Amino acid sequence: xxxxxxxxxxxxxxxxxxxxxxxxxxxxxxxxxxxxxxxxxxxxxxxxxxxxxxxxxxxxxxxxxxxxxxxxxxxxxxxxxxxxxxxxxxxxxxxxxxxxxxxxxxxxxxxxxxx
Amino acid sequence: xxxxxxxxxxxxxxxxxxxxxxxxxxxxxxxxxxxxxxxxxxxxxxxxxxxxxxxxxxxxxxxxxxxxxxxxxxxxxxxxxxxxxxxxxxxxxxxxxxxxxxxxxxxxxxxxx
Numbered sequence: 001x002x003x004x005x006x007x008x009x010x011x012x013x014x015x016x017x018x019x020x021x022x023x024x025x026x027x028x029x030x031x032x033x034x035x036x037x038x039x040x041x042x043x044x045x046x047x048x049x050x051x052x053x054x055x056x057x058x059x060x061x062x063x064x065x066x067x068x069x070x071x072x073x074x075x076x077x078x079x080x081x082x083x084x085x086x087x088x089x090x091x092x093x094x095x096x097x098x099x100x101x102x103x104x105x106x107x108x109x110x111x112x113x114x115x
Numbered sequence: 116x117x118x119x120x121x122x123x124x125x126x127x128x129x130x131x132x133x134x135x136x137x138x139x140x141x142x143x144x145x146x147x148x149x150x151x152x153x154x155x156x157x158x159x160x161x162x163x164x165x166x167x168x169x170x171x172x173x174x175x176x177x178x179x180x181x182x183x184x185x186x187x188x189x190x191x192x193x194x195x196x197x198x199x200x201x202x203x204x205x206x207x208x209x210x211x212x213x214x215x216x217x218x219x220x221x222x223x224x225x226x227x228x
Contacts, residue, residue: 004158033215042119042204042218043159056213091158095214102147102208104216106158 002026004107006092012113013082021077021110025094032075033104034067035091043091049075082114118142119207121219129227134192136222138205141186145207149216150179150190153202162203163190195226 005024013019025032030051035043045059049069057067064082069075079086089111093104120139128134138148146167151159165172165179165188172179178191192199202223206216 031214035216035218040220042121042206042220043216045213045215045217048213048215056215059215093158102210102214103149103161103164105161106151108156108158 004092004094004105006090006107006110008110009108010111010113012115015082015084015114017082019079019082019112021079021090021112023075023077023092023107025073025075025092026105027073029094029096029105030072031095031104032069033093033095034075034077035093037089037091037109039088046077046090079112082112084114087112087114116141117220119205119217119219121203121205121222123222124220125223125225127225127227128195130197131194134190134195134199134224134226136190136192136203136205136224138188138190138219139186140188140207142207142217143183143186144209145217146210147208148179148181148188149206149208150177151204151206151218152199153204153221159204192224197226197228200224200226 007022032049034046037043048056052072064080067077089109091109093106095104149164150162153159163177181188202221204221206218208216
């Protein structure tokens with residue numbers, strides 16, 4: 001079946017602009033995660049959804065970042081007043097809740113560049 | 116506070132030999148550990164995992180070893196193949212709560228023909 005998809009694959013925006021990044025998880029996966037990966041680093045957790053609700057948003061760096069998952073499937077990560085430090089690859093992952101290996105399936109990511 | 120560390124940024128191994136990638140962690144509350152492989156412009160791909168109650172898990176050419184007393188895990192790839200060239204991340208998580216993964220910085224593995 002289809003894996004996790006993310007759009008756009010690349011996004012270039014000017015400092016101060018607003019951006020939306022979209023994630024389509026694997027069908028039937030109730031858990032959805034957003035991570036951010038900076039150059040030379042591993043992915044860092046941003047937010048976790050269980051169904052429609054944000055169960056853990058402790059990784060969001062500040063209130064310019066917000067994410068929604070209104071119908072428990074597609075999720076959108078929203079960044080207001082973008083800053084150059086927001087430039088990174090934003091990864092989305094989904095999983096079965098309580099799966100045997102706790103494996104998360106990742107999408108290809110959206111590379112965000114803030115100029 | 117880097118809870119999961121991969122101290123070797125890169126590793127070069129000859130084709131057919133064993134590749135050993137290492138990972139250390141500081142949080143004794145982690146319940147499970149995973150290894151991911153990442154090619155450029157792709158998302159991380161799951162390789163193998165291990166529960167904290169085990170000390171070894173094997174899947175084909177890949178074996179993960181866990182030493183809880185040392186808070187250390189390693190991934191062994193035998194034999195190494197050119198297609199194994201990629202960046203490898205170890206990750207750790209807890210069963211309780213969000214099950215969010217904490218990743219190391221990654222090790223770039225290069226398999227030489």
